[in-house]
Amino acid sequence: MTNNNKTPEKKELKPKKVGIIRWGALIPLVIFITLTGLYLNFLFAGHLRWILATGATQANQAEVNIADLSLNFKEAKYRFNDIQITDPKKPTHNRLQIESIEGEFSWDALLRMRVKINHAAINGITTDTPRKTPGELVIESVTQKVVGKDSAIGEELREAKKAGLSTVASQQEGNVLENVAAILGGSDPSEQLNNIKGELAIVKRSEEIKQRIKSQKKRWEQVQEKVGGPKFVEKTKARINRLAKTKVKKIQDAAAAIKELKSIKKEVKEKVGTAKTEIKQIKQEISELKQLSRGLSKLADKDIEQLEKRLNIPKIDTGSMAQGIFENYLRAKLGPYAKYLDMGKEYLPAKKSTEKSAKSSSSNKSSSFTPQARAKGHNYSFGKQGSYPRIWLQQGVISGHQQADNGVSKVKGNITDLSSNQALLGRPTKIKIDGQYPVNDQIFSKSKSVTFGLKKARGSLLLAGTISGGLLDFTIKNTFKKSQYNIQSNSRDLEAILKESVTGLRTIQVNGTIKGPIAKPKIKLRSNLSNALESGIKRGVNKRIAAAKAKVKAMVDGVLKGERGALDNLINKSGNGSLKKLNGKAAKILNLRKSADRKISDLKGAQKKKAKDKVKAQAKKKGKKLLKKFKKLW
Template sequence: MSDLINNPTPSESSNGRHESTIAEAKATSTKVGSGGGGAPPKKVKKPTGPIRWNAIIPFAIFVFLIWAYFFFFFDLHMKKAIEWGGYKALGTELNIGEFKSSFINGNVEIRKLEITDAAKPELNSIELSSIRFAVKWDALLRVKFVIQEIAVEGVQFMSKRAHVGKVAPPEPPSNEPSFTAQLQNKALNKLEKDNQSNVLGDVSAFLKTGKWDDQIKNLESQMASKKLLEDLNVKWAGKKTEWDAKLKTLPSNAELQTFKTRFEAIKYKDFKTPQELDSSIKQFDALFKDVDSKNKQISQLKSELETDLKSIDTDYKSVDAQVKKDIDSIKTKFKIPKIDAASFAKALFMQYLTPIMSKVDRYKALAEKYLPPKYSKMIKDGKIPKQAKKEDDETIQPHPRAKGTTYEFPVKNGYPLFWIQKISISSKSNNNADYGDFSGLIENITSNQRQIGKLTTLDIKGDFKKMNVSGIHATAELNNLNEEPQAKFGFNVGAYPLENLSLLNSKDGQISIPKSVASFTSSGQTIGFKNYTLLIKTEFSNVAFKTEVADKTISDILNQTFSAINRFDVEAKASGELKDLNFDISSSLGLDLQHSFENVLKAKIAEANAQLQKAIDSEIGKLKAQLTGQTDALKNQANGEVAKVQNQLDSQKKQVDERINAAKKDLENQAKKHLQDAGKKGLDDLKKQLGF
């Protein structure tokens, strides 16, 4: 018993050790908890649930911020961006009343869009009450901007602004002449341009004087034709010396006599053997070649002579043109007026047409700025474009704001970068505002016509009944599918009121039309932005003229002429390359004025022109006669000498040909005779043998 107590069993011993280990672990844990040393406990991972909040919450915040931006700020920022971009592009203030967009639906609505008129900042050049469109989402997902239709309503022109619009300061003056300046330079020559607003003054001064003797004196310094004639006299005196030397190279009489002697010495008949004939033919051939060589020399001289004779005709024409120009110049200085319809039309209506043509400068500058670089360069430089290639960039690009180039590589049959398929314009007037009754369609405004294979077209019609403006019709077409781009437009107004139109305003008088009704038609076309065609025509009806002229005679003529006119037209045409544009202005009013002034001034103008022509003839007549004498002498001498020698050589060649033919004929005849004689002798011998 005592042994069992003193010596425990194995199971009891094991339990004791286990309890001892637990006690030691508790003691150790107590020490660790109280700051003692030891290993840290292992972290226990919590089980992961089905929702990952650590990813969803940041994404939800990001989406919320995007939604908040588009809901609260996007419309405002787009409104400001369009206004800023419009001002930079157009140079005038652009205002938007309201910009509304829906990101989910992809649609946009713009209300009350106003564009300031540059000439009258208190008015709008155009106002649109509403613009609505939707963007195609399938294109937008491809980073393409495609609009199926834009609806435009409430169109107004020259509407009153709430405040004066801002206009950009003018750009620094360019060294190159503007489009309008080039038209004016082509429309009026230097003489007419200097006096285009002083027609009445010229006529008045002309009527008051009849003495031109003092003015006609000392014409020598004013005539470029005199200097031209002096230069031509020197030129043709030198030509005569040159031709004297050339004529000495012609065959002399001795050479021609040698040809004749050789010719007569050659045997041409009574040949006894073929060898004699062959020798004669060789001699004829050698003579023929020598004659032909001289003939070629004469032909060359004759060709040179014909060239110089043509030059004589050209010089005479240049003299006549310069004399005419001198006469026109002197007439202008002597105030001899040009009484013709064209002069009146240019003087009266250039002032009226200039503002219309000035608008072309503005649109031309915008085209240079926003057309593709290849075509804007054509407008600026007027160069012929190279053949279009598939890889050419056709994208409409604004000028880069920093260095760099944007390239687009379009996918065939896909969406271009930018494409407005259709813009529908609809506007109806109401009692509150005269929006005008407009309807129209603009189709296929795109960055790449060749990708969609369609032209950009415009067709708009409308009226402004409250403003008495009717028959408005605008058309346009841009064709960028060909090698050379083509653009054409038309703009017509059936009828509109016109007030206080000033036709002429100078110190000598004024002509104006206080009130009238006008119709306007215009059309234009350009090919490759190099060749231009422009037509502007205005017809005036119910016209009443107002004249204020100090000279009573002129005043009576104008009043009498204008009293019988209640309608007239004016037409301006321009065509050709911009650097060499042909421009013309015509008007039925100019023709009426021509007839009226001719009756009064015809005799006096004829007298002045006769005196002027007489004075000019006396100055240049001797020089012209001297030139005529020199050129006539050259013509007669050269033509006579060359023709004489050539006729002799041609005659010699003809005789050689005839002698050769005669020699051949003689030999043939001798051969025939020999055969006949031989045959006859043989026949006689045969008869003798047969006993006949």
């Protein structure tokens, strides 16, 4: 026991003295860093290439090969060589083959937690190139390998192509040439016009006016009654005659007759007054009806316009002809690039609002200070003018070429200063795409009645412009040289017109602009082809349009003339008849008044004479009495 207790004391070891630094951890740390460095230098590129190729194969559903990937960490460079993307519907061919993709980052920016790509290039893009060995398909890799042109896949591909073509065709339908064909190939509108005659606004309005004339006519008849019927004139005349025959034995007899005649005169005067007022009223009403009748002419213009629409008589807007013919074509050509713009939209600055611009203008001098909401916390930006934006592609280059049976295709593109913050960079994004390509069976306008396009030509496209504040400002120059046209129409006239229009026009130039927001840019185009078509079509088509319009006008004018004539007849017959009748009645009544006046005058004369005679008789009597008295005196 004692021994046991002593033994540990003897053998007791002092604990190791340890310092503040953990030297033991430094060596593993150094080894770890060295191994990581060696891995990144020698193995990482190979592994990354395998990961990318495998991931891309899964995404593409067909084999994707990357021949080589080299990374240079010191200079922050990368380069992919010979990328082949198998077409899953045609595994013997690549849907896309790229000679190389290379880029160089800026270490200076990376150290500042920014991404600046000094230079990026996608070189030698070709499509539909044959593969050395057919690519493996992801779905069929277990059960089936590569199939040739006559396989189900080939059939599917052909169907897909057909579907694609029909989509393009449907997009190009209904443009300006279809309108031209509609005129030249259209049927005679006369028959249609006759069928819709009853629907004309003139006819409808004329019916309304006729109804109004009928109701007016009723009123006018009532007015005749109001002024006095034929019995009134006869009765009054008889009364006047009866009074005129009054034997004036006494003065009082004449006075009574005069009184009655005066009352007749008053009555007659009232009737005359009513007649005059009604005549005035009727005249006004007739004038209004005539005005309504004349108003039909205005409706005629509307009728012509409506009929032209109904008969599809188009207005040939030759100014928009280039737009109509080439817009769909250019949209289809530029569509694939729009996809990349959409992808880059995240990094492109949005259209500035007034509030933002005010803010930035005040802060740009020293620093921009913009908090951005995030899931956790807010990111503050302390950038100043000229400093690196979050992401900046200083220069990107794209190039491709393809040799096909129908000629060589070349494309060369350049993009500069694509950044996440243009205000910080102080430069807009510039894009330039320059390409030459063969044109074979390119249809610009296809419809049931007309096909217009190019059989063969040598095309070139130059697109250049800037993107600033989310707005596009581009110019397009599209040229087709050595053009051979493909013009077909079921209207011989149209075919002749179109062929004649383009005779001698071997080089087509389509120039224009693309402006506005990235999502909805406005394309404006002008072309020498449209000018040539304009003059040709104007000559041929305008004649047809004018003839069709003249037919419509003649028809409407005819209807108008007929309706107006009928209305005028009705107005004259009803209105003027009533007026004549009323005037005659008024004249007769007026005669009664005159007759009454005469009778009154006669009676007054008789009354006067009677009074004179009476005075004379009295004087005679008094004279006789005086003579008798005088004789007595003598």
